[in-house]
Amino acid sequence: xxxxxxxxxxxxxxxxxxxxxxxxxxxxxxxxxxxxxxxxxxxxxxxxxxxxxxxxxxxxxxxxxxxxxxxxxxxxxxxxxxxxxxxxxxxxxxxxxxxxxxxxxxxxxxxxxxxxxxxxxxxxxxxxxxxxxxxxxxxxxxxxxxxxxxxxxxxxxxxxxxxxxxxxxxxxxxxxxxxxxxxxxxxxxxxxxxxxxxxxxxxxxxxxxxxxxxxxxxxxxxxxxxxxxxxxxxxx
Amino acid sequence: xxxxxxxxxxxxxxxxxxxxxxxxxxxxxxxxxxxxxxxxxxxxxxxxxxxxxxxxxxxxxxxxxxxxxxxxxxxxxxxxxxxxxxxxxxxxxxxxxxxxxxxxxxxxxxxxxxxxxxxxxxxxxxxxxxxxxxxxxxxxxxxxxxxxxxxxxxxxxxxxxxxxxxxxxxxxxxxxxxxxxxxxxxxxxxxxxxxxxxxxxxxxxxxxxxxxxxxxxxxxxxxxxxxxxxxxxxxxxxxxxxxxxx
Numbered sequence: 492x493x494x495x496x497x498x499x500x501x502x503x504x505x506x507x508x509x510x511x512x513x514x515x516x517x518x519x520x521x522x523x524x525x526x527x528x529x530x531x532x533x534x535x536x537x538x539x540x541x542x543x544x545x546x547x548x549x550x551x552x553x554x555x556x557x558x559x560x561x562x563x564x565x566x567x568x569x570x571x572x573x574x575x576x577x578x579x580x581x582x583x584x585x586x587x588x589x590x591x592x593x594x595x596x597x598x599x600x601x602x603x604x605x606x607x608x609x610x611x612x613x614x615x616x617x618x619x620x621x622x623x624x625x626x627x628x629x630x631x632x633x634x635x636x637x638x639x640x641x642x643x644x645x646x647x648x649x650x651x652x653x654x655x656x657x658x659x660x661x662x663x664x665x666x667x668x669x670x671x672x673x674x675x676x677x678x679x680x681x682x683x684x685x686x687x688x689x690x691x692x693x694x695x696x697x698x699x700x701x702x703x704x705x706x707x708x709x710x711x712x713x714x715x716x717x718x719x720x721x722x723x724x725x726x727x
Numbered sequence: 728x729x730x731x732x733x734x735x736x737x738x739x740x741x742x743x744x745x746x747x748x749x750x751x752x753x754x755x756x757x758x759x760x761x762x763x764x765x766x767x768x769x770x771x772x773x774x775x776x777x778x779x780x781x782x783x784x785x786x787x788x789x790x791x792x793x794x795x796x797x798x799x800x801x802x803x804x805x806x807x808x809x810x811x812x813x814x815x816x817x818x819x820x821x822x823x824x825x826x827x828x829x830x831x832x833x834x835x836x837x838x839x840x841x842x843x844x845x846x847x848x849x850x851x852x853x854x855x856x857x858x859x860x861x862x863x864x865x866x867x868x869x870x871x872x873x874x875x876x877x878x879x880x881x882x883x884x885x886x887x888x889x890x891x892x893x894x895x896x897x898x899x900x901x902x903x904x905x906x907x908x909x910x911x912x913x914x915x916x917x918x919x920x921x922x923x924x925x926x927x928x929x930x931x932x933x934x935x936x937x938x939x940x941x942x943x944x945x946x947x948x949x950x951x952x953x954x955x956x957x958x959x960x961x962x963x964x965x966x967x968x969x970x971x972x973x
Contacts, residue, residue: 543950543951547948559819584823
């Protein structure tokens, strides 16, 4: 196990819990989809895991000092740094070996077709390019756990394919991935397990078959199960 | 890279930014025809006050000077130097992130001390020649207002977390009344020449304000708030220009 999450309650204001009783764990090489309607508490769950919430009771354990990379829904960069300077900054903060990280950085920049733009400010990139830059900055450290908030927004089909293949390679390396998304058809294809959150509580958890059983929709898609949980009914 | 490097890069960057803001309103014409003459006049007057006490000072009782410094103690904020991208990149290295904030708070203490010292130097001819304060009394006054200032900026740090505007105003009003009462008490002690209690209260308050500030800044969960107040600090000069501009 790489990450163990046991959130009793967490939120932005004292005595106003946004999420409650959210418990799950992630193993090596697993890809877990964090699913839920808008305002369900997905981003709050991610913030709680990252320790960004002041009011958080429970325990978040990264086993054996597992490292993580976080990719937020909206790309954020330092205003005055180029992408290459961001890479330098991340390498310095994380104490990466100079030569190894530069080789990896060049490889990633080539793969994601950002090599020509490496000395430009990411703040001036298009949304898709910014997403790619965030992925590169996350991957450069070779973390044990990825925490990704809505990765598919802003990616063109080619970039999405590249992202999915990168994720596959990282999983083969042993990295675990927690991915919050609304793109259910893609999530259904790539995720091993799902965590469905609604109204701040964990409503269902497990493989797609397990979720189907919990929702009593034996032939349902992930969307059907999601809809059942969010609206309390099926489409049929 | 260590926390001092991160902090000093940000401080330099902020200075450049503030200089750009300053130059956006103060071009050479403004500097040569307004700011420079104003500085010369102020300096000329300042040095003249050392030789001759101005007549208008007779209309300013010491209590008014005390109140004036009290009001100026409300100026300033805790500088966090926390940026939004830190949520993604810097926070992963907790000790680096927290130590950077410690440097930032150290810089806040330095800046506030320097500002207060500048004010005291500006008032010094009057404090020494007209109000006849002794150096140890000046030192005591300085420690009192520094402790008050550091306490106020800590309170502002917390009050700014309150989302509702009316609650913020209510809190500020209550704190203003409380601290005004405390300042009046200190002034009465001053007039009665009870210097030791003032010294002990001021030093205690200074220690408490610094310890509580460090304790607050060593919490990760306030990061969103710290990003917000750093942005406010950075842009406050621009906002002031917009307010003044016709």
